[in-house]
Amino acid sequence: MPTKTDYILRSLQKIRNKKWEFFIISRIIHALDDDEIEFVTQQYVRKNDGAYALTDLYFPQFDLHLEIDEPPHEKEIQKQKDTLRTRDLVLATGHTIERLKTLKEDGTLKSLPEVRKEVDAFVDKMRIQKTMISDFLPWNFETRYSPEPVIERGFVKIADNVVFRTQIDAMRCFGFKGNGWQKGAWKIPDSDCYLWFPRLFEHGMWQNELSEDGKVIHERAINSDGRASIAKQRRDISEYPNRKAIVFAKAKDALGYSLLRYVGTFQPRMTETHPDVISFDRIKTCEKVRI
Amino acid sequence: MPTKTDYILRSLQKIRNKKWEFFIISRIIHALDDDEIEFVTQQYVRKNDGAYALTDLYFPQFDLHLEIDEPPHEKEIQKQKDTLRTRDLVLATGHTIERLKTLKEDGTLKSLPEVRKEVDAFVDKMRIQKTMISDFLPWNFETRYSPEPVIERGFVKIADNVVFRTQIDAMRCFGFKGNGWQKGAWKIPDSDCYLWFPRLFEHGMWQNELSEDGKVIHERAINSDGRASIAKQRRDISEYPNRKAIVFAKAKDALGYSLLRYVGTFQPRMTETHPDVISFDRIKTCEKVRI
Numbered sequence: 001m002p003t004k005t006d007y008i009l010r011s012l013q014k015i016r017n018k019k020w021e022f023f024i025i026s027r028i029i030h031a032l033d034d035d036e037i038e039f040v041t042q043q044y045v046r047k048n049d050g051a052y053a054l055t056d057l058y059f060p061q062f063d064l065h066l067e068i069d070e071p072p073h074e075k076e077i078q079k080q081k082d083t084l085r086t087r088d089l090v091l092a093t094g095h096t097i098e099r100l101k102t103l104k105e106d107g108t109l110k111s112l113p114e115v116r117k118e119v120d121a122f123v124d125k126m127r128i129q130k131t132m133i134s135d136f137l138p139w140n141f142e143t144r145y146s147p148e149p150v151i152e153r154g155f156v157k158i159a160d161n162v163v164f165r166t167q168i169d170a171m172r173c174f175g176f177k178g179n180g181w182q183k184g185a186w187k188i189p190d191s192d193c194y195l196w197f198p199r200l201f202e203h204g205m206w207q208n209e210l211s212e213d214g215k216v217i218h219e220r221a222i223n224s225d226g227r228a229s230i231a232k233q234r235r236d237i238s239e240y241p242n243r244k245a246i247v248f249a250k251a252k253d254a255l256g257y258s259l260l261r262y263v264g265t266f267q268p269r270m271t272e273t274h275p276d277v278i279s280f281d282r283i284k285t286c287e288k289v290r291i
Numbered sequence: 292m293p294t295k296t297d298y299i300l301r302s303l304q305k306i307r308n309k310k311w312e313f314f315i316i317s318r319i320i321h322a323l324d325d326d327e328i329e330f331v332t333q334q335y336v337r338k339n340d341g342a343y344a345l346t347d348l349y350f351p352q353f354d355l356h357l358e359i360d361e362p363p364h365e366k367e368i369q370k371q372k373d374t375l376r377t378r379d380l381v382l383a384t385g386h387t388i389e390r391l392k393t394l395k396e397d398g399t400l401k402s403l404p405e406v407r408k409e410v411d412a413f414v415d416k417m418r419i420q421k422t423m424i425s426d427f428l429p430w431n432f433e434t435r436y437s438p439e440p441v442i443e444r445g446f447v448k449i450a451d452n453v454v455f456r457t458q459i460d461a462m463r464c465f466g467f468k469g470n471g472w473q474k475g476a477w478k479i480p481d482s483d484c485y486l487w488f489p490r491l492f493e494h495g496m497w498q499n500e501l502s503e504d505g506k507v508i509h510e511r512a513i514n515s516d517g518r519a520s521i522a523k524q525r526r527d528i529s530e531y532p533n534r535k536a537i538v539f540a541k542a543k544d545a546l547g548y549s550l551l552r553y554v555g556t557f558q559p560r561m562t563e564t565h566p567d568v569i570s571f572d573r574i575k576t577c578e579k580v581r582i
Contacts, residue, residue, distance in 0.1 A: 116324070
């Protein structure tokens, strides 16, 4: 696991392919100079209008994204597309998305002093906003991905950006006491809930996806093994019709580390008829922890 | 030709392979925030003790180099070695070389706040130094490599970091009025001087090198074409024993652009006996322009 220092250094280094983005983001981080503020470079988000985007800088404590408009090279666009689908996805409902443009209205490039001035104004605004968040929690890198603060708060909530590094950490929030677990799901004892850790992109025998509004997961088999699993799941669903899935979606963060993000609690749709697909409807955006 | 903005952005982007260097240099440039100060990332220098080094940040107006001690990866060391020899070489005689260490005395990594504090102290010192340079010339990117300011000053001087982009620009300082020139040397009319544009590293039939103290150039042939050229040059030397070479060494800058740097005025050694070699002794470190 990396340290906060590793994280900060690698986050800056990660954006090296776009020179404007590097200049602007390094300026923001150096000018802000506040290690209490968490930032994520290249955060994959689903925006309020349903569109996907890779925002250049994301401040989880502020529900704030910054997009830097830099004319991208074709090659970079392709590269982004290739890696996008495995990425951690934030549902940006209610988030603010700001844009910093490197081009003027007439399409010509702004001067460096102009861009600097805009960046510095953005940083000033961030500083003021920080003082206005009444329940501001300083960025603690060591506990950022550990279950303890979540257990202490008492619930997992989409809006809280609950993210873990391992399945075990997610399971601890629901009473798991063991040391190892390899399967893609875990049933909470004495409960009709289970934790499900799907990849919400094509992987192996699955082509799962989360709907644009975040409210439906389609689990889709793409080969015979997958179809056999779907058939078995259908039998389970008829047998236990009240079973609910607390879903932590598997993904990679901007630095390539695995993470699991809470995307809601879901229940399978009983009316599904396509033999290759089971759809799950979101029934909750928050779940009480159980210890 | 790039603009100053391109230059600044690309200079930062260039150092992307080392995450500490990236963090520290971007912090220096953003904190300094002074476009009058020229900086060069990854400047190849020959230090006062004769050793070669790639300094991480060079401020020509201050004769100041910063080296960032970051434990390099083997791969990077090799990569540096591979590219070093084609690089622009500054003779750092009289220059200041400062070090910024990312490791503590005991070999452990400094904390990010510790490194930040040292970087900020370095920047403060630079600001003070700038006010103390009485003949400080603001960095003018447009004229940085053009012959006009040199012609106005009246001389080319090693200590002034005289650098041109093209042979023609160097030749203009000595009266050339034409538009094109492809050869590796140009004789100044009505004079016993010529401009010589050698590569001071192995290239084609030559393995030329500048001695560690910058006082001798060895022109060494490595094949029969080279040896034929050496023989011809020897005949010229006996015929015109007073001929002097005003030498602009060909190299690449940190961004890969070609440049020509004045390294002195040289005269061939008459006593050389090795058939493959002609040695040239530096007789001047400054040359008056002729227009």
